[in-house]
Amino acid sequence: MKINKLIIIPIASILLFSCAKQEDITVSLVEEMKVRDLGEKYATELLRTLKQNLMKAMNNGGPYNAIxxxxxxxxxxxxMVEEKIDHGIKLKRTSFKYRNPLxxxxxxxVEALKIFEKYYKEYGQLRPYYIQKVKEQDGKYYYRYYKPxxxxxxxxxxxxxxxxxxxxLYAKIKEKYPEDKAVGYKPGDFRGVVRVSIPVKLLDKLQ
Ligand code: HEC
Structure with a gap:
C-alpha cells in the first residue's frame, strides 16, 4: 500500500502539472458554431474586397493590367481588411499550388488542405469549412476557420x-513569380482556402 501511494502521487502530479500547462485544443460544438459564423463573415469580406479590386483592374486594362x-x-x-476587422484576427489565402511564396x-x-482534398475525392464536392484550435508562432492560441x-x-x-x-500574360506571371505553382486548374477544382485566425480570448469575450 505504502509503496503504491509513493508511486502514484508523483505520477498523478506530473500528469496534472502537464495538463495544466497545455491548453485544451479540442473545439466544443458551441465554439465551433461561433468560429464558423465569425470565420465565414471575415473570409467573405476578404474575398469580396479582392474580387472588387480584381474586377476593377481587369476593366481598366484587361488581365495583363490585373497581374x-x-x-x-x-x-x-x-x-488592409485585417486592420479594418481588428481584434487580432489574421487572414491568409493558401494552397498546395501557391503562386506567391508568402x-x-x-x-x-497543410493538415487542413489535406482534409479538404480527401473530402473532395471521396464525395465529389467541397467540404463547407474546417476548424482547428492551434498555438500560433506568437505563442497565443487561435481558432482557425478555413473556407475552401x-x-x-x-x-x-x-x-x-x-x-x-x-x-x-503567362510570361509576366513567370517574371513576377518565378516559382509559380498556381496553374493547370480546371473549373470546379479545389484551389485552396481562406484562413481566418481568431484569438481564443476574443471568442471567450463574446460569450
Ligand atoms: C488577373 C489574374 C488573376 C485572376 C483572374 C485570378 N487570380 Fe488568383 N492570383 C493571381 C496572382 C497574381 C496571385 C498572387 C497574389 C499574391 O502575390 O499574393 C494569385 C493568388 C491566388 C491565391 C492565393 C494562393 C497563391 O496561389 O498564392 C488564391 C487562393 C487564388 N489566387 C485564387 C483565385 C481564384 C479562385 C480565382 C478566380 C475566382 C483567381 N484566383 C483569379 C492572379 C489571378
Whole structure:
C-alpha cells in the first residue's frame, strides 16, 4: 500500500502539472458554431474586397493590367481588411499550388488542405469549412476557420493550363513569380482556402 501511494502521487502530479500547462485544443460544438459564423463573415469580406479590386483592374486594362495589380496589391489588401476587422484576427489565402511564396501553407494549413482534398475525392464536392484550435508562432492560441475556394472559369485566365493562357500574360506571371505553382486548374477544382485566425480570448469575450 505504502509503496503504491509513493508511486502514484508523483505520477498523478506530473500528469496534472502537464495538463495544466497545455491548453485544451479540442473545439466544443458551441465554439465551433461561433468560429464558423465569425470565420465565414471575415473570409467573405476578404474575398469580396479582392474580387472588387480584381474586377476593377481587369476593366481598366484587361488581365495583363490585373497581374500588375494582383502582384502588388493582393498582400496589401489582405492586410488592409485585417486592420479594418481588428481584434487580432489574421487572414491568409493558401494552397498546395501557391503562386506567391508568402502564401505557402504552414503545417496546420497543410493538415487542413489535406482534409479538404480527401473530402473532395471521396464525395465529389467541397467540404463547407474546417476548424482547428492551434498555438500560433506568437505563442497565443487561435481558432482557425478555413473556407475552401473553387476554380471558376474567370480564374483560368491566370490559373489555367499554361498552353491555353495568353502568352504575354503567362510570361509576366513567370517574371513576377518565378516559382509559380498556381496553374493547370480546371473549373470546379479545389484551389485552396481562406484562413481566418481568431484569438481564443476574443471568442471567450463574446460569450
Ligand atoms: C488577373 C489574374 C488573376 C485572376 C483572374 C485570378 N487570380 Fe488568383 N492570383 C493571381 C496572382 C497574381 C496571385 C498572387 C497574389 C499574391 O502575390 O499574393 C494569385 C493568388 C491566388 C491565391 C492565393 C494562393 C497563391 O496561389 O498564392 C488564391 C487562393 C487564388 N489566387 C485564387 C483565385 C481564384 C479562385 C480565382 C478566380 C475566382 C483567381 N484566383 C483569379 C492572379 C489571378
Amino acid at each position: 500588375e495589380f494582383c502582384s502588388t496589391k493582393a498582400q496589401n489588401l489582405t492586410k 502564401n505557402k501553407p504552414d503545417k496546420y494549413e 475556394l473553387v476554380v471558376k472559369p474567370l480564374c483560368l485566365i491566370c490559373h489555367g493550363e499554361p498552353e491555353k493562357m495568353d502568352r504575354q
